[in-house]
Amino acid sequence: MSKNLTKRTQDYSKWYNELVVKADLAENSSVRGCMVIKPYGYAIWENMQAALDKMFKETGHQNAYFPLFVPKSLFEAEEKNAEGFAKECAVVTHYRLQNDPDRPGKLRVDPDAKLEEELIVRPTSEAIIWSTYKGWIQSYRDLPLLINQWANVVRWEMRTRLFLRTSEFLWQEGHTAHATKSEAIAEARQMQTVYATFAEEFMAMPVIKGVKSDSERFAGAEDTYTIEALMQDGKALQAGTSHFLGQNFAQAFDVKFTTKEGKQEYVWATSWGVSTRLIGGLIMTHSDDFGLVLPPKLAPIQVVIVPIYKGEEELVLLSEKINMIVKTLRSKGISVKYDDRDTLRPGAKFAEYELKGVPVRIAMGSRDLQNNTVEVARRDTLKKENISQDILIDFVVELLEKIQNNLFKSALDFRNNQITEVNSFEEFKNVIENKGGFIAAHWDGTPETEEKIKELTKATIRCIPNDVKEEAGTCVFSGKASAKRVLFAKAY
Amino acid sequence: MSKNLTKRTQDYSKWYNELVVKADLAENSSVRGCMVIKPYGYAIWENMQAALDKMFKETGHQNAYFPLFVPKSLFEAEEKNAEGFAKECAVVTHYRLQNDPDRPGKLRVDPDAKLEEELIVRPTSEAIIWSTYKGWIQSYRDLPLLINQWANVVRWEMRTRLFLRTSEFLWQEGHTAHATKSEAIAEARQMQTVYATFAEEFMAMPVIKGVKSDSERFAGAEDTYTIEALMQDGKALQAGTSHFLGQNFAQAFDVKFTTKEGKQEYVWATSWGVSTRLIGGLIMTHSDDFGLVLPPKLAPIQVVIVPIYKGEEELVLLSEKINMIVKTLRSKGISVKYDDRDTLRPGAKFAEYELKGVPVRIAMGSRDLQNNTVEVARRDTLKKENISQDILIDFVVELLEKIQNNLFKSALDFRNNQITEVNSFEEFKNVIENKGGFIAAHWDGTPETEEKIKELTKATIRCIPNDVKEEAGTCVFSGKASAKRVLFAKAY
Numbered sequence: 014m015s016k017n018l019t020k021r022t023q024d025y026s027k028w029y030n031e032l033v034v035k036a037d038l039a040e041n042s043s044v045r046g047c048m049v050i051k052p053y054g055y056a057i058w059e060n061m062q063a064a065l066d067k068m069f070k071e072t073g074h075q076n077a078y079f080p081l082f083v084p085k086s087l088f089e090a091e092e093k094n095a096e097g098f099a100k101e102c103a104v105v106t107h108y109r110l111q112n113d114p115d116r117p118g119k120l121r122v123d124p125d126a127k128l129e130e131e132l133i134v135r136p137t138s139e140a141i142i143w144s145t146y147k148g149w150i151q152s153y154r155d156l157p158l159l160i161n162q163w164a165n166v167v168r169w170e171m172r173t174r175l176f177l178r179t180s181e182f183l184w185q186e187g188h189t190a191h192a193t194k195s196e197a198i199a200e201a202r203q204m205q206t207v208y209a210t211f212a213e214e215f216m217a218m219p220v221i222k223g224v225k226s227d228s229e230r231f232a233g234a235e236d237t238y239t240i241e242a243l244m245q246d247g248k249a250l251q252a253g254t255s256h257f258l259g260q261n262f263a264q265a266f267d268v269k270f271t272t273k274e275g276k277q278e279y280v281w282a283t284s285w286g287v288s289t290r291l292i293g294g295l296i297m298t299h300s301d302d303f304g305l306v307l308p309p310k311l312a313p314i315q316v317v318i319v320p321i322y323k324g325e326e327e328l329v330l331l332s333e334k335i336n337m338i339v340k341t342l343r344s345k346g347i348s349v350k351y352d353d354r355d356t357l358r359p360g361a362k363f364a365e366y367e368l369k370g371v372p373v374r375i376a377m378g379s380r381d382l383q384n385n386t387v388e389v390a391r392r393d394t395l396k397k398e399n400i401s402q403d404i405l406i407d408f409v410v411e412l413l414e415k416i417q418n419n420l421f422k423s424a425l426d427f428r429n430n431q432i433t434e435v436n437s438f439e440e441f442k443n444v445i446e447n448k449g450g451f452i453a454a455h456w457d458g459t460p461e462t463e464e465k466i467k468e469l470t471k472a473t474i475r476c477i478p479n480d481v482k483e484e485a486g487t488c489v490f491s492g493k494a495s496a497k498r499v500l501f502a503k504a505y
Numbered sequence: 506m507s508k509n510l511t512k513r514t515q516d517y518s519k520w521y522n523e524l525v526v527k528a529d530l531a532e533n534s535s536v537r538g539c540m541v542i543k544p545y546g547y548a549i550w551e552n553m554q555a556a557l558d559k560m561f562k563e564t565g566h567q568n569a570y571f572p573l574f575v576p577k578s579l580f581e582a583e584e585k586n587a588e589g590f591a592k593e594c595a596v597v598t599h600y601r602l603q604n605d606p607d608r609p610g611k612l613r614v615d616p617d618a619k620l621e622e623e624l625i626v627r628p629t630s631e632a633i634i635w636s637t638y639k640g641w642i643q644s645y646r647d648l649p650l651l652i653n654q655w656a657n658v659v660r661w662e663m664r665t666r667l668f669l670r671t672s673e674f675l676w677q678e679g680h681t682a683h684a685t686k687s688e689a690i691a692e693a694r695q696m697q698t699v700y701a702t703f704a705e706e707f708m709a710m711p712v713i714k715g716v717k718s719d720s721e722r723f724a725g726a727e728d729t730y731t732i733e734a735l736m737q738d739g740k741a742l743q744a745g746t747s748h749f750l751g752q753n754f755a756q757a758f759d760v761k762f763t764t765k766e767g768k769q770e771y772v773w774a775t776s777w778g779v780s781t782r783l784i785g786g787l788i789m790t791h792s793d794d795f796g797l798v799l800p801p802k803l804a805p806i807q808v809v810i811v812p813i814y815k816g817e818e819e820l821v822l823l824s825e826k827i828n829m830i831v832k833t834l835r836s837k838g839i840s841v842k843y844d845d846r847d848t849l850r851p852g853a854k855f856a857e858y859e860l861k862g863v864p865v866r867i868a869m870g871s872r873d874l875q876n877n878t879v880e881v882a883r884r885d886t887l888k889k890e891n892i893s894q895d896i897l898i899d900f901v902v903e904l905l906e907k908i909q910n911n912l913f914k915s916a917l918d919f920r921n922n923q924i925t926e927v928n929s930f931e932e933f934k935n936v937i938e939n940k941g942g943f944i945a946a947h948w949d950g951t952p953e954t955e956e957k958i959k960e961l962t963k964a965t966i967r968c969i970p971n972d973v974k975e976e977a978g979t980c981v982f983s984g985k986a987s988a989k990r991v992l993f994a995k996a997y
Binding site: 085099 | 534541574575592595598599604610612623624625626636652657661
């Protein structure tokens with residue numbers, strides 16, 4: 014199957030689109046811009062959810078669920094946030110259908126069932142949640158309030174791509190309330206770190222932690238902390254954001270608390286989210302011209318075993334041995350699939366699991382039974398090795414760890430090679446056009462310069478890295494003084 | 506707090522509404538009919554999800570995700586299903602807001618952003634899923650297709666109650682496709698059994714498995730298999746349904762497959778779902794005038810430990826001991842909370858956990874430290890016992906199991922006492938008015954009689970039990986011949 018996959022060097026974008034569909038991860042639906050997440054793709058999301066949910070709970074958060082709809086009057090209460098999302102809002106205006114008198118058997122919207130107030134399908138839930146928090150927060154004793162929600166959201170995008178940008182997507186959104194500014198900032202930064210840890214340790218996707226410039230900030234936030242990854246085509250992917258919202262939503266929804274000293278003060282807020290977009294990032298970080306490459310920690314199937322046999326009798330003997338291996342591997346917490354389908358040849362199975370990115374493939378034939386051997390292939394390097402069956406279990410356990418580490422290291426090397434310091438706008442344009450990746454450049458701090466650079470190069474400021482070093486310099490575009498380099502890139 | 510709870514005998518409905526809010530499970534939102542599920546309520550849902558998801562996977566199902574929206578033309582394709590839900594549909598008609606020229610800072614729906622085709626917010630997903638399955642199913646090799654989705658759905662209800670009937674609710678919906686009729690029926694029946702097992706073993710809520718009458722069947726189904734529970738007020742609750750959909754959706758969306766023999770045939774379908782309504786059933790099955798009573802297998806906190814102390818010094822000594830107990834209990838997989846808040850007296854804490862239905866409460870004071878004792882209270886019987894610390898861990902492990910079993914047994918006894926055989930309509934009316942519960946009565950099998958009985962008594966046919974015995978009789982209403990008794994009840 015991989016033979017039909019477009020090569021990355023040929024057309025990276027086409028390669029991505031084909032791979033998502035061919036590897037059975039997702040497909041476009043009959044609803045414009047909305048995707049169907051197929052079982053194999055959803056299984057990756059479930060693994061991501063499990064890991065993230067654990068990290069959220071370990072940092073003291075609880076899950077809850079808030080309504081899908083936001084009444085328009087609540088939605089518009091925080092004006093900057095509302096303005097930022099207004100152009101992407103799906104709006105419910107009616108609550109009933111009726112038989113269409115002109116088309117027997119068909120339905121139409123019942124004109125008498127118009128809502129008094131329109132409902133916005135949540136593009137994000139700050140408004141509905143902060144209007145609820147007003148009832149939950151009275152005193153400093155009610156704080157901090159540390160809540161997360163797993164949900165679907167809708168942003169009516171004009172140009173969509175599976176996982177990367179869809180009109181409906183799945184995500185989690187944390188919404189916390191705090192008594193002090195410093196505590197809220199610490200929370201927003203903590204969640205940035207949680208996201209970075211998840212990206213690097215589970216997705217094997219290196220990220221740069223930083224803060225957004227004014228113009229790239231979340232609508233309604235005081236500061237947006239981001240994690241930025243780099244895809245194989247040299248474009249950046251914003252993989253997760255955590256926002257310090259100041260007192261903006263508390264003011265919009267009049268959420269005050271009584272301090273220990275008995276004063277009334279507005280509450281401080283954060284929100285933070287990652288979405289099914291991460292699956293797009295996962296694909297574009299590791300996969301190759303043969304198909305998906307999945308890090309073991311998130312792979313729905315970590316090990317697949319394919320029997321090589323002639324005739325039923327050989328299969329029975331092999332299966333006896335293989336079923337024992339399956340059992341032992343599973344007892345170590347490894348997800349194993351034994352593919353004994355008789356409708357496909359081994360070669361076709363190999364190609365299928367290569368396409369689907371299964372980290373480890375074990376093949377065992379009748380000769381292996383005699384020789385006490387087994388063939389183990391790893392998906393990341395595509396290397397095969399014959400080993401003794403006696404050491405198979407430990408070998409596989411270690412190999413999964415090796416693959417996880419190797420994927421991260423390769424991605425890190427690639428990313429580090431794609432951070433280029435430039436000191437002139439000529440150099441800037443040259444690197445963006447010919448090399449891609451992140452450009453570390455001095456910037457005068459103005460939105461005007463940022464906008465001009467974007468117009469001329471399509472590169473945007475991805476972030477001002479958390480660990481940026483102070484360094485006197487001059488803006489690559491305006492020549493004005495600058496105290497530090499920021500990271501530019503073209504981005505998804 | 507429980508002092509303020511309305512008693513069940515006083516006003517059952519009020520008791521329920523108050524309890525849901527006071528126990529911090531859920532509350533009404535600013536969106537008509539939509540609820541906010543608070544962390545404690547959501548934690549129960551998470552426990553339900555985990556148990557159900559495991560059972561679904563063990564029976565071969567995979568999770569996937571389909572769009573929230575259904576284009577109207579797809580929605581109306583299966584006419585019976587569409588007609589059944591048409592009156593409850595939230596409809597998206599526009600995809601953008603704009604600044605309101607008459608109200609600075611406010612937004613209005615952009616009249617230029619009207620959708621060409623309206624989108625229905627899914628009330629159930631048969632239509633969108635079967636329009637997708639058309640692309641997935643070509644041959645008998647693609648069958649069976651066994652898929653489940655965890656999602657939110659919207660049914661615009663006029664009269665809502667927290668958990669029991671809300672305009673938006675969370676649920677799972679299984680949608681399977683099969684090559685033969687008998688296989689599809691077997692699947693639908695299997696899922697009915699899975700639901701019954703979950704209800705009885707996890708929720709400790711006894712249910713009757715049966716099939717719905719024609720008029721109570723799911724719109725678009727050939728048969729609806731149901732599990733029916735009985736609440737403490739003698740009203741029935743439909744707790745889960747599994748539908749054999751015949752070839753209705755396959756025909757509506759033209760989903761055919763090539764058989765082994767090379768023929769083209771329509772695919773057979775099932776769908777099945779349970780929702781956050783189960784939380785309502787859980788509450789109404791076990792809880793009492795003091796608050797929630799939760800079965801250990803679904804309780805977010807299974808054991809709470811409250812220290813009884815004077816002064817910081819005593820607390821330090823107690824905490825040392827208690828932290829060891831917490832650690833040991835957790836190592837047994839038990840969810841434990843140690844409540845060492847210094848802002849509340851022990852009595853207030855006791856009342857709080859009683860209200861919240863924590864199955865086991867442990868209290869330990871300084872005297873207990875000296876005597877090597879500890880007080881253990883169980884929520885179901887409200888009985889307390891002093892035991893030696895030496896046997897505490899095993900005692901608690903066993904007690905949790907006892908409570909789980911006791912809750913089921915009590916509910917089963919109650920339910921069994923509330924099934925009354927009646928042989929005349931006078932008796933029928935008398936039992937419905939004065940005793941409530943299920944009525945086992947002969948029925949002539951016609952929708953007309955069913956409707957009449959409903960009009961006169963508000964009782965509906967809950968189901969024809971799977972294990973109904975053949976028994977010649979005459980319909981309680983019409984006097985016509987009947988071969989078996991069916992179960993009537995007033996229902997939620």
